[in-house]
Amino acid sequence: MRNATTALRVxxxxxxxxxxxxxxxxxxxxxxxxxxxxxxxxxxARATERGVPASEALAPVAEAAERGVPAxxxxxxxxxxxxxxxxxxxxxxxARDLTDRLARADLLLRDAQRAGLAPVTDRNAALGDLGTAxxxxxxxxxxxxxxxxxxxxxxxxADAVVSAAHxxxxxxxxxxxxxxxxxxxxxxxxxxxxxGGEIPALFDAxxxxxxxxxxxxxxxxARRVGNGRKLDGMVDPFxxxxxxxxxxxxxxxxxxxxxxAGSDVGKHGADQGLTPGERADKAHPAAPGLEVSxxxxxxxx
Numbered sequence: 001m002r003n004a005t006t007a008l009r010v011x012x013x014x015x016x017x018x019x020x021x022x023x024x025x026x027x028x029x030x031x032x033x034x035x036x037x038x039x040x041x042x043x044x045a046r047a048t049e050r051g052v053p054a055s056e057a058l059a060p061v062a063e064a065a066e067r068g069v070p071a072x073x074x075x076x077x078x079x080x081x082x083x084x085x086x087x088x089x090x091x092x093x094x095a096r097d098l099t100d101r102l103a104r105a106d107l108l109l110r111d112a113q114r115a116g117l118a119p120v121t122d123r124n125a126a127l128g129d130l131g132t133a134x135x136x137x138x139x140x141x142x143x144x145x146x147x148x149x150x151x152x153x154x155x156x157x158a159d160a161v162v163s164a165a166h167x168x169x170x171x172x173x174x175x176x177x178x179x180x181x182x183x184x185x186x187x188x189x190x191x192x193x194x195x196g197g198e199i200p201a202l203f204d205a206x207x208x209x210x211x212x213x214x215x216x217x218x219x220x221x222a223r224r225v226g227n228g229r230k231l232d233g234m235v236d237p238f239x240x241x242x243x244x245x246x247x248x249x250x251x252x253x254x255x256x257x258x259x260x261a262g263s264d265v266g267k268h269g270a271d272q273g274l275t276p277g278e279r280a281d282k283a284h285p286a287a288p289g290l291e292v293s294x295x296x297x298x299x300x301x
Contacts, residue, residue: 034065039075046082056088060095069102070124098131105130108143112158115151119158126162133169142168142178146189153190163193170200176214184218187225198231206235209244216243224248 040058047057057078064074074095081091105127113119120126130143146164150156164185171181188194199221206217224231229248236244 035061035071035075039071043075043078043082046079050082050085052082052088056092057082060092060099063096064099064102067099067103068106069099070127073102073124073128074099101131101134102127104134104140108140108147108161109158112147112150112161115147117147117150117156117158117161120162121159126158129162129166129169133165136169136172138165138169138172138178142182142185145182146185149186149189155192156190157192159193160189160191164188166196167194167199171203171218174200174203176218180215180218184222184225187222191225191228194225202231202235206244209235209237210239211235211244213243216245220245220247 035058039061043057043061044054047054061071061075061078065071077095077098078091081094086094108130109120109123109126133143143161143165146161146168150158150161150164153160167188168178168181168185171184172178184199202221203217211217220234221231223229224234227248234246234248236246241247
């Protein structure tokens, strides 16, 4: 009788300890450890709207958080899939694949930091660009080559590695073999990041103008990047140059001695107050009627 009374008391105490009201539903909710509350609410609400269990939609997001990957990047992919009505199993598979790529990208950034490279300015953007490159087929050996080049460069940075990898991925996505694009990637890793989308847009414009020799385009771009030259005007829209490419005539010159915008201004008299038309050299005599004014100006110095 005493044992029965004791058991009844234990059961009564356990019942009183259980939460009531809204708290009673807490054990039925999906685990949200590591997921920002706002993201968890948004994913749960969208999943409920689409008839998908919230726990299923949140699972890959929670996994990303546990692996140290920004949960918001994976949540964005889950939300995209839910909005498009993609089957839940497919959403989870794509989100987990994204998490894996982002984790590999994060590892590269950590390696760059250990190598002493300046850190990226925007971690989430860098992870996204690296993840896209990995998805395009840029492997770890390729990324390691970019990292080693940046490390050996005086101005090397993690941003340069990310930019190079992103350009490689975009070119490979357009059908360019990785080996053909690698010299351009190494030039970017060595000389610094490029504006986002610059080279892929140029490549598309070049193709639209009828460019066929991919290596010619890549070689020209790599030479310009390696010599610190602008890529503006590289594509010839009028077909007046071979392969619709404009070669940078000044690339072989000593940049320290160049004048304005990579021209010869400053070498033959601009520093003496002479205009281009007044300067005389063996190839370009001074314009008629300007010799006297040029001499007078020299005399005043």
